[in-house]
Amino acid sequence: MESVIYDYTRQDAQGASCTAHAWAKVPEPLSPAERETTRERIRQLLAERDAVLIAHYYVDGDIQDLALETGGCVSDSLEMARFGRDHTARTLIVAGVRFMGETAKILSPDKTVLMPDLDATCSLDLGCPPDEFAAFCDAHPDRKVVVYANTSAAVKARADWMVTSSCALAIVRHLKEQGHKILWAPDRHLGRYIQEETGADMLLWNGACIVHDEFKGVELELLRKEHPNAQVLVHPESPRSVVEQADVVGSTSQLLKAVVEGKAPEYIVATDNGILHRMRQLAPGKTLIEAPTAGSGATCKSCAHCPWMAMNALQGVLACLEGGTGEITVPEPVRSQALGCIDRMLDFVARNPSAIAQPQQGFVRHLGAA
Numbered sequence: 578m579e580s581v582i583y584d585y586t587r588q589d590a591q592g593a594s595c596t597a598h599a600w601a602k603v604p605e606p607l608s609p610a611e612r613e614t615t616r617e618r619i620r621q622l623l624a625e626r627d628a629v630l631i632a633h634y635y636v637d638g639d640i641q642d643l644a645l646e647t648g649g650c651v652s653d654s655l656e657m658a659r660f661g662r663d664h665t666a667r668t669l670i671v672a673g674v675r676f677m678g679e680t681a682k683i684l685s686p687d688k689t690v691l692m693p694d695l696d697a698t699c700s701l702d703l704g705c706p707p708d709e710f711a712a713f714c715d716a717h718p719d720r721k722v723v724v725y726a727n728t729s730a731a732v733k734a735r736a737d738w739m740v741t742s743s744c745a746l747a748i749v750r751h752l753k754e755q756g757h758k759i760l761w762a763p764d765r766h767l768g769r770y771i772q773e774e775t776g777a778d779m780l781l782w783n784g785a786c787i788v789h790d791e792f793k794g795v796e797l798e799l800l801r802k803e804h805p806n807a808q809v810l811v812h813p814e815s816p817r818s819v820v821e822q823a824d825v826v827g828s829t830s831q832l833l834k835a836v837v838e839g840k841a842p843e844y845i846v847a848t849d850n851g852i853l854h855r856m857r858q859l860a861p862g863k864t865l866i867e868a869p870t871a872g873s874g875a876t877c878k879s880c881a882h883c884p885w886m887a888m889n890a891l892q893g894v895l896a897c898l899e900g901g902t903g904e905i906t907v908p909e910p911v912r913s914q915a916l917g918c919i920d921r922m923l924d925f926v927a928r929n930p931s932a933i934a935q936p937q938q939g940f941v942r943h944l945g946a947a
């Protein structure tokens with residue numbers, strides 16, 4: 578097995594400065610009266626403009642609720658992509674981060690795709706510049722190029738396969754069975770986790786999610802001692818020291834399913850805390866505890882919430898509908914080149930629905946408890 582971490586060293590500085598920019602652009606909270614007025618106006622305009630609202634689990638709870646009330650969806654990036662492609666609305670309002678809007682546009686070029694703030698990006702996307710990634714691919718022509726959804730259209734245009742955290746394990750297993758070696762980008766933690774689970778030969782890019790990268794293994798051990806009956810749910814973008822303590826590892830949808838179907842009364846959740854809104858709605862009797870980030874030294878960089886997801890607010894959704902702001906464009910030939918790797922994933926998932934249905938269970942616990 579070969580595993581080389583590509584040395585991409587500029588990400589931290591770039592990511593940090595962009596994080597400050599993102600927090601500065603998070604809209605001020607609305608008053609209760611303003612919230613209700615804005616929600617009502619959005620409901621009207623969605624119907625008038627033949628538009629549908631597609632929201633990620635990490636965005637503002639009001640936006641999630643509106644999406645569900647009005648026939649849209651709240652989901653992970655895999656389901657967002659499928660929902661937007663299959664919906665009949667002429668306009669897709671995508672509340673999430675830029676790669677999600679780009680994926681929607683790539684799959685639905687004849688629809689108008691609008692986003693509350695086009696500056697809402699992702700540290701994984703920022704940490705994988707297309708030109709440097711192309712050079713990495715050129716240096717390893719013998720490998721299948723597998724990229725995470727959290728990448729730009731230009732990076733996807735260079736890939737053989739796109740994956741999300743829901744289907745990454747199943748697709749890499751499939752490629753390994755076919756005898757392929759893999760070039761993986763951009764999340765190093767997810768790549769390492771998949772490599773260890775599948776035994777595939779993978780070269781890893783050195784990107785990270787600034788939210789999940791902050792979860793801390795030592796603090797999690799202490800928290801588990803305080804809550805010995807809690808189940809630990811972990812997104813695989815987290816560091817190994819956190820993943821190794823998980824009872825369940827999975828995508829946002831898979832972690833949600835684990836809370837809803839689980840028998841335990843308490844859950845420690847290691848993913849963006851935006852998902853707690855939907856978890857509380859679907860599992861109201863259960864206690865949800867945020868996994869620790871940087872302990873008492875935590876800063877706004879490590880608050881378990883993505884600043885780019887936080888840029889999505891009701892005001893931005895309303896601006897999309899009133900003024901057509903935030904339109905996503907993906908020029909040709911990048912769009913059609915990127916479509917190939919996304920279609921390949923969607924076809925695989927359609928043919929293998931059971932491969933993505935279940936979260937991963939049964940990780941070894943360090944503290945001796947079962």
Ligand code: SF4
Pocket residue numbers: 674698699700701727786787788789849883884885886
């Ligand atoms: S939570 Fe992490 S992976 Fe998701 S959009 Fe934010 S930075 Fe990217």
